[in-house]
Amino acid sequence: MTTGSTAIELAGVSKWYGRLPSGHSALDSIDLSVEAGSVFGMIGPNGAGKTTTMRLLLDIIRPSAGSIRVLGSEPKSGGPELRRRIGYLPGELRLEGRVTGRSLLQHYARISGPVAPGAIDGLAERLGVELDRPVRTLSKGNKQKLGLVQAFMHRPPLLVLDEPTSGLDPLVQREFLAMVREARDAGQTVFLSSHILSEIQQVADSVAILRAGRIVTVSSVEGLRQSAVRRVRAGFADATPGAVEVALAGIPNLSDLVVKVSGRAAGGVTDITATVGGDIDAFVKAIAAFTIVDLAIEEPDLEESVLKMYGAEARAER
Numbered sequence: 001m002t003t004g005s006t007a008i009e010l011a012g013v014s015k016w017y018g019r020l021p022s023g024h025s026a027l028d029s030i031d032l033s034v035e036a037g038s039v040f041g042m043i044g045p046n047g048a049g050k051t052t053t054m055r056l057l058l059d060i061i062r063p064s065a066g067s068i069r070v071l072g073s074e075p076k077s078g079g080p081e082l083r084r085r086i087g088y089l090p091g092e093l094r095l096e097g098r099v100t101g102r103s104l105l106q107h108y109a110r111i112s113g114p115v116a117p118g119a120i121d122g123l124a125e126r127l128g129v130e131l132d133r134p135v136r137t138l139s140k141g142n143k144q145k146l147g148l149v150q151a152f153m154h155r156p157p158l159l160v161l162d163e164p165t166s167g168l169d170p171l172v173q174r175e176f177l178a179m180v181r182e183a184r185d186a187g188q189t190v191f192l193s194s195h196i197l198s199e200i201q202q203v204a205d206s207v208a209i210l211r212a213g214r215i216v217t218v219s220s221v222e223g224l225r226q227s228a229v230r231r232v233r234a235g236f237a238d239a240t241p242g243a244v245e246v247a248l249a250g251i252p253n254l255s256d257l258v259v260k261v262s263g264r265a266a267g268g269v270t271d272i273t274a275t276v277g278g279d280i281d282a283f284v285k286a287i288a289a290f291t292i293v294d295l296a297i298e299e300p301d302l303e304e305s306v307l308k309m310y311g312a313e314a315r316a317e318r
Contacts, residue, residue: 006069007158007189008034008057013066015052015213026052028213029066034191034206036157039184041200041221042193044210050193051091052213054162057191058088071158084113087151091162091193095135095143102131105150112154123149126175141167152179159183161192165199177203201225229277234287235262235294236270244270247286253277269293 010032016025027049034040042050055061056068059075068075073082095104102120109115124131129138129145138146144167151159159180165173180190180203194200200207201221209216219227236244241259248254256275261268271294276283280297287295 005036006033007036007071008032008040008191009069011067013056013063013068015056015061016064026213030215032208032215032218034189036189037184037187038205039180039190039192039203041204041207042191042210043195043197043200043207045195047212048210049213050210051162054160054191054193057160058083058086085157087154087156087159089147089151089161089164091166093143093147095138095146097135099135100132101129101135101138101146104135104146105131105153108150109153112156115153116155119153119155120149123152126179127172141169141172144168145172148176152183155186155188157188159188159190159192161190163194164192165194173199227278229275230280231273231298232276232283233273233294233296234271234292236287236290237293239270239290241270244272244290247289248274248283251282251286253279254283
């Protein structure tokens, strides 16, 4: 499968348990398309439906409604042949037993298909996991590393990774993100979930934001960044607070404006702090009319933007 085709397609997918309306709805009419050769991130709080979506892709559970295609096949009919083309890391990884990590990975290799010589040791070295210790003696973080090795080791066309950095220290998280970029560069598709937006934005091409089993939005990371909120701070040497307020009054995406005068220079300086949502062009043009002695524009706050999206979705449901 090459870039430009579709690796994952969900159309009207719902999943519920028990009989509705008294039963529990885990997913509600999800439509989703993931381009092959891309990194697609799914963000949402616990219980949003991320794990349910991933289990549907692997045919661990089946949808109550809608259709799914993964690498050109339906999960329910793809069988072992399809699953061997997927590297999967579950969100709740349980590895126990007296066998060593190496023995366990060799067992998985017999199931998943050919693994290139040296691939297991190379990945283990990158992630810093000892393969010759019994699995039961490993910490949660080291078990997570073993899970990542088994997902990546046979270089599958599709990687499905549920909360992959759980339990990993920052240095290992950085190495994992490098592995994801390398997989994309090699033409693999990566579908990963997280509740940490900053993690997703470092590697993802596109992102879906979930809340309560529904998609709030699907966007490129760059598109999300452009629509995100920025904190701005500025100081003007030749403007009164009233003049500044008038100049900024017509900017619809400006909020939380605070104007005050400081004594940093003769005659005082008018300082402002504010929040600008999305396009910052109108704000920059408005303040260009003054003599600017101080200006700071923070990077877009994607976390805050996502929280606002959750809030808007919640209000729409009322």
